[in-house]
Amino acid sequence: MFDPITHARAPKGALRLSMNPVPEGQGCKCCGNMSARLSVADIPLCPTCAPAYALDEPDIDTVAVLIWLPQMDQGVLGRLASAIYVAKTRPDVANGEGSARAEQANRVFLALYKLREQAQERFGTNSPAALRRIVSNTPRHDLDGRHGTSGLRILMRGRWFSVNPEFYTRTLRLWAAGL
Numbered sequence: 001m002f003d004p005i006t007h008a009r010a011p012k013g014a015l016r017l018s019m020n021p022v023p024e025g026q027g028c029k030c031c032g033n034m035s036a037r038l039s040v041a042d043i044p045l046c047p048t049c050a051p052a053y054a055l056d057e058p059d060i061d062t063v064a065v066l067i068w069l070p071q072m073d074q075g076v077l078g079r080l081a082s083a084i085y086v087a088k089t090r091p092d093v094a095n096g097e098g099s100a101r102a103e104q105a106n107r108v109f110l111a112l113y114k115l116r117e118q119a120q121e122r123f124g125t126n127s128p129a130a131l132r133r134i135v136s137n138t139p140r141h142d143l144d145g146r147h148g149t150s151g152l153r154i155l156m157r158g159r160w161f162s163v164n165p166e167f168y169t170r171t172l173r174l175w176a177a178g179l
Contacts, residue, residue, distance in 0.1 A: 001073050001074070001075075002030060002052065002073065002074040002075065003150055004052065004066070004074070004128075004131060004150060004152045004153070004154055005131070005135050005150045005152065007052075007053065007055070008055055008131050008132045008134075008135040008136060009135055009136060010041065010055075012056070012136065013056055014041050014056070015040055015041060015053060015054055015055040015056040015057075015132070016040065016054065016056045016057065017038060017039075017040055017050060017054040017057055017161065018038060018039045018040065019038050019163075019164070020038070020039070021037070021038075022036040022037060022038060022039055022044040023044075026044045027044070028044065028045050028046035028048075028049050028078070029043050029044055029045060030043075030045055030046070030049035030052065030053070030074055030075045030078050031046060031048070031049050031074075031075040031076070031078035031079045031082070032075065032079075033046065033078065033079045033082055035175075037171060038050055040053035040054045041053065046078070046082070047160070047167065047168050047171050047172070048078050048081050048082045048085065048156050048168075049074070049075070049078040049156075051063045051064035051128070051154060051156045052064065052074055052078070052128075052153075052154035052156070054161075055128055055129070055131070055132040056132065057161055059161055059162050060128045060129050060132075061127050061128060061129050062157070062159060062162075063156065063157055063159050063160065063161055064128050064154050064155060064156050064157060065113065065116045065119075065126050065127075065128070065154070065155050065157060066116060066119040066123065066125065066126045066127065066128055066131060066152055066153070066154060066155075067112060067113070067115035067116050067118070067119050067126070067152070067153050067154075067155045068115050068118035068119045068121075068122055068123075068151050068152060068153075069112070069115055069151060069153045070150075070151030072153065073153075074153055074154065077112075077153050077155065078156075080108075080112075081109075081112075081155065081156050081158075082172070082175075083105070084105045084106075084108055084109050084112075084158075085105075085156075085158050085168075085172050086172055086175070086176045087101045087102055087104070087105035088102050088105045088106060088109075088158070089169055089172050089173060089176070109158070112155055113155065113157075115155075116155075119152060122151070123152060128154055131152070
């Protein structure tokens with residue numbers, strides 16, 4: 001199970017996004033849902049899960065937010081977030097049914113996004129970049145008592161990194177179309 005705190009202890013610079021193509025047919029190692037299209041630290045990931053792993057990206061805080069959601073692991077959150085963003089970005093949302101589906105998806109996203117307040121309350125931040133700084137500067141013995149578990153999760157905001165801002169939306173549309 002992916003633990004953001006343990007992951008954030010990786011060596012500085014190791015958690016950068018690689019847009020180099022992942023071998024065809026490889027699934028996301030986080031959610032297992034979509035075909036992996038990129039990687040972080042040699043871990044094949046889908047675009048929805050990648051921000052949870054790419055903590056060294058300079059604009060990580062515009063792409064993702066920490067939330068408190070101990071009932072769900074990161075992979076399940078990734079599958080849910082993918083479904084939310086597909087429902088919000090499908091080309092057929094203009095019709096009545098699609099429009100209602102997009103609105104419902106937006107309500108689910110807003111409920112998840114609100115959980116950032118609990119992350120702020122419990123951990124002192126809802127910023128993935130701050131998590132990286134805090135944890136990498138915390139002595140290991142101060143973290144060992146947690147047994148590698150945390151209720152922190154990283155929610156993708158539905159945006160992509162500034163290097164290629166349309167990548168996420170374009171990829172989701174292709175995935176939703178079965179391509």
